[in-house]
Amino acid sequence: MDYDYLSTTKTRATLDEIRVRVAHALARHPLCRKVRFDIVSVPRTRRGGNWTVTLQSVEPRAVWEASEIVADIQDAYDLAAAA
Numbered sequence: 001m002d003y004d005y006l007s008t009t010k011t012r013a014t015l016d017e018i019r020v021r022v023a024h025a026l027a028r029h030p031l032c033r034k035v036r037f038d039i040v041s042v043p044r045t046r047r048g049g050n051w052t053v054t055l056q057s058v059e060p061r062a063v064w065e066a067s068e069i070v071a072d073i074q075d076a077y078d079l080a081a082a083a
Contacts, residue, residue: 010078015039015051018077022053025069031062032069041079051079 013021019039026032036057044050053070055063 011076012080013077014080015041018051018073018079021077022070022073025073026066029062029065029069031059032066034059035062035066037070049074049078051077 022037022039026035026037034057035055038054038056040052040054042050042052051074053074055066055070058066
């Protein structure tokens with residue numbers, strides 16, 4: 001059986017590209033449109049991530065949705081090294 005579709009390869013992106021993707025994803029969800037956030041570069045974790053999002057100004061009923069949106073983006077993108 002071919003498991004290529006389960007590949008864990010992440011797309012490389014800059015901080016600005018990740019910031020735009022997160023902003024657009026949050027803006028598409030009605031509860032998350034007013035969420036303020038910042039993208040932060042961090043040392044690589046055991047899960048392989050090297051960036052995180054700090055969420056601010058999140059309505060209580062939007063916390064779960066915003067967290068899920070960010071988690072999906074973190075699973076898909078890896079911070080590209082600065083040139």
